[in-house]
Amino acid sequence: MMNRHTALRRLSQMWLGMLMLAMTAVLLSACGNSMAASVAGDPGGTATGSKGDVVNQVDGAPQFVDSSGRPTGDVTQAAKDKDGNPLSEIDAGKSREPLAYELSFMIGQNRVAVNFVWTLVTGFLVMFMQAGFALVEAGFTRGKNANHTMMMNFMVYGLGMLGFYICGFAFMFGGIGGLSTLGGGAALASAGEVTLWLGDKPFGLFGTNGFFLGGGTYDVAIAVMFLFQMVFMDTAATIPTGAMAERWKWLGFCIFGFFCSTLTYPIFGNWAWGGGWLSQLGVNFGLGHGYSDFAGSGVVHMVGGWMALAGALVLGPRIGKINKDGSVNTIPGHNIPMAALGTFILAFGWFGFNPGSTLAASGSGALRIGIVAVDTMLAGAAASLSAMLYMWITKGKPDAGMMINGILAGLVAITAPSGFVSPISAIIIGLVAGVLVCWAVWFFDNVVKVDDPVGAISVHGINGAWGVLAVGLFADGTSNYGGAWNAVPGSVTGLLFGDPGQFVAQVIGLIANFTYVFVVSYAFFKVADMLIGLRVTPEVEIGGLDIPEMGAYAYPFDWPEVGTMYPHPHAEGEPVTANGATSPTPAPTMTPA
Amino acid sequence: MTYGAKESNSKEGSGLALFIVGLVLVTAGWAYAPAALQIILVLLGIAAAVGGVMVMRMAKSVV
Numbered sequence: 105m106m107n108r109h110t111a112l113r114r115l116s117q118m119w120l121g122m123l124m125l126a127m128t129a130v131l132l133s134a135c136g137n138s139m140a141a142s143v144a145g146d147p148g149g150t151a152t153g154s155k156g157d158v159v160n161q162v163d164g165a166p167q168f169v170d171s172s173g174r175p176t177g178d179v180t181q182a183a184k185d186k187d188g189n190p191l192s193e194i195d196a197g198k199s200r201e202p203l204a205y206e207l208s209f210m211i212g213q214n215r216v217a218v219n220f221v222w223t224l225v226t227g228f229l230v231m232f233m234q235a236g237f238a239l240v241e242a243g244f245t246r247g248k249n250a251n252h253t254m255m256m257n258f259m260v261y262g263l264g265m266l267g268f269y270i271c272g273f274a275f276m277f278g279g280i281g282g283l284s285t286l287g288g289g290a291a292l293a294s295a296g297e298v299t300l301w302l303g304d305k306p307f308g309l310f311g312t313n314g315f316f317l318g319g320g321t322y323d324v325a326i327a328v329m330f331l332f333q334m335v336f337m338d339t340a341a342t343i344p345t346g347a348m349a350e351r352w353k354w355l356g357f358c359i360f361g362f363f364c365s366t367l368t369y370p371i372f373g374n375w376a377w378g379g380g381w382l383s384q385l386g387v388n389f390g391l392g393h394g395y396s397d398f399a400g401s402g403v404v405h406m407v408g409g410w411m412a413l414a415g416a417l418v419l420g421p422r423i424g425k426i427n428k429d430g431s432v433n434t435i436p437g438h439n440i441p442m443a444a445l446g447t448f449i450l451a452f453g454w455f456g457f458n459p460g461s462t463l464a465a466s467g468s469g470a471l472r473i474g475i476v477a478v479d480t481m482l483a484g485a486a487a488s489l490s491a492m493l494y495m496w497i498t499k500g501k502p503d504a505g506m507m508i509n510g511i512l513a514g515l516v517a518i519t520a521p522s523g524f525v526s527p528i529s530a531i532i533i534g535l536v537a538g539v540l541v542c543w544a545v546w547f548f549d550n551v552v553k554v555d556d557p558v559g560a561i562s563v564h565g566i567n568g569a570w571g572v573l574a575v576g577l578f579a580d581g582t583s584n585y586g587g588a589w590n591a592v593p594g595s596v597t598g599l600l601f602g603d604p605g606q607f608v609a610q611v612i613g614l615i616a617n618f619t620y621v622f623v624v625s626y627a628f629f630k631v632a633d634m635l636i637g638l639r640v641t642p643e644v645e646i647g648g649l650d651i652p653e654m655g656a657y658a659y660p661f662d663w664p665e666v667g668t669m670y671p672h673p674h675a676e677g678e679p680v681t682a683n684g685a686t687s688p689t690p691a692p693t694m695t696p697a
Numbered sequence: 698m699t700y701g702a703k704e705s706n707s708k709e710g711s712g713l714a715l716f717i718v719g720l721v722l723v724t725a726g727w728a729y730a731p732a733a734l735q736i737i738l739v740l741l742g743i744a745a746a747v748g749g750v751m752v753m754r755m756a757k758s759v760v
Contacts, residue, residue, distance in 0.1 A: 266717075267720075270720060270721060270724050271720075271724045271728075274728070312728075315724055315725070315727075315728035315729065316724070316725065316728070316729075318728070318729060319729075354709075355709045355712075355713065355753060355756075358713055359713070359716070359753075362716075362717070362720065366720070635750055635753070635754050636709075636712075636750070636753045636754055636756075636757055637757045
């Protein structure tokens with residue numbers, strides 16, 4: 105006879121099965137609707153990149169001809185073709201230069217192809233940064249939690265990616281209005297931006313095209329954009345895993361992965377990069393070129409840093425971090441070489457992060473990628489040097505942890521300005537970042553009393569803020585990305601080079617970032633803590649999270665630091681092989697004592 | 698193989714799966730479903746997501 109418990113379990117399985125079926129039906133209907141979308145995509149890649157992508161490579165102005173055959177950038181002066189459209193220079197020359205006309209199609213597609221390859225390869229580099237984060241965070245924490253810490257960095261990739269695919273990308277870029285350097289993206293029409301009107305000023309809030317990359321967003325250009333932006337989102341999402349390490353329940357982390365990728369990150373991302381209200385501060389209020397964040401000191405790192413701050417505050421410090429008298433203990437990590445190697449991987453990936461943010465290597469001023477890469481390198485180098493010297497002079501030792509956090513701080517700080525500043529400015533930005541991170545770590549430890557095992561809040565939050573402000577100070581007006589930035593003609597120019605309005609826009613962006621991200625994240629963590637519990641029990645924390653949460657140690661043999669409370673999986677005398685698996689053949693040298 | 702002391706458990710995983718199904722249903726229903734089905738799917742998704750949270754909440758006490 106079936107007991108009540110079994111019946112309930114079967115009922116819940118049926119319920120889950122029905123939901124899965126319903127989900128499949130909806131996804132199928134999404135595919136069906138995609139066929140009927142009003143703006144068609146180009147999933148085959150045959151229509152993306154054409155003669156229209158040949159022109160506008162430098163100043164961004166459309167090149168037409170007037171009624172007397174002279175070139176003009178003013179569409180109102182342009183002659184009309186037989187369909188009533190403005191007549192382009194290329195179309196006007198079709199009869200005079202038929203071969204050139206035919207070649208223009210190939211040249212246009214090749215230009216877009218170069219930009220595709222550049223954006224994809226740099227996106228792959230950014231994806232590899234996940235490995236760097238995993239090594240840094242695992243190295244800076246204790247061996248008894250290494251499996252848990254490493255796997256958070258691993259799984260944030262999968263969780264975040266799917267969340268961003270489901271709705272994050274649509275919220276962020278669903279109203280951007282097209283992707284000029286990638287030759288397409290018309291399905292991300294600006295009409296899809298949900299906009300609040302205050303007087304006659306539009307305030308874009310979030311986009312609505314591109315859920316599940318369905319409809320017209322099943323498109324080669326949009327796919328490239330999605331991949332590149334997805335790995336950026338993952339970078340932001342992985343920052344809190346360091347600040348909340350060694351006490352965060354796995355389930356809480358999983359829920360956070362979805363929350364971050366579907367809501368927190370995309371909404372601010374839309375305001376800054378998706379055509380939202382911060383990017384329009386220049387057009388609407390004359391504040392420089394609006395909030396300008398080239399590669400994401402604010403959009404990626406500050407967002408990650410403030411999420412980390414909120415999470416660490418809700419979780420509270422690790423056991424043993426703060427004494428009863430309020431003094432603070434240092435809890436050293438278990439593997440400095442691992443952290444250093446991870447940092448090298450991160451620094452390498454940053455050459456994708458910043459130069460890749462041009463979304464182009466051909467035309468529209470994209471050849472500035474050389475300067476962007478050099479700025480990135482110099483700022484990181486300067487910051488690691490200043491952090492080392494600061495610690496050496498003030499504490500007597502060139503602290504390894506601070507050298508590592510120093511270079512990361514410099515890289516974070518140069519991320520926003522890298523597309524707008526000179527190499528000497530990059531050095532200054534890096535030097536400041538290296539000292540700033542040392543102060544910030546001390547401040548959060550001793551004043552705010554927030555336990556951040558890896559220094560993520562200081563590296564990403566504080567230096568992200570510094571990077572955002574640095575745009576408003578050091579942008580020198582020499583960049584030229586298609587003749588305009590955020591729809592304001594000309595180049596981004598900071599306070600020190602004559603445009604105080606740009607600095608004001610950056611300050612507004614910084615305040616908006618902290619207010620939105622911290623408040624939303626704090627509320628999320630509080631609610632999640634109340635509903636499902638975010639922190640492991642004291643027994644688990646003391647014994648290490650690897651066995652209770654993950655079921656396996658990171659280091660399967662007698663690692664001196666682990667196994668203080670929970671039995672080793674092989675502790676009952678099972679022989680193990682060199683990789684830790686059970687084996688019928690005894691392996692005496694590998695068997696725990 | 699024994700996993701030693703258990704903090705995490707399978708009920709948490711079930712709750713998370715239900716929560717994800719709910720998220721997918723809400724989004725897909727809202728963005729793509731025909732008008733007649735839209736409200737039903739969104740409500741079904743919300744129910745699944747809330748149900749997922751409830752399962753995860755129940756799992757909190759099963760250690």
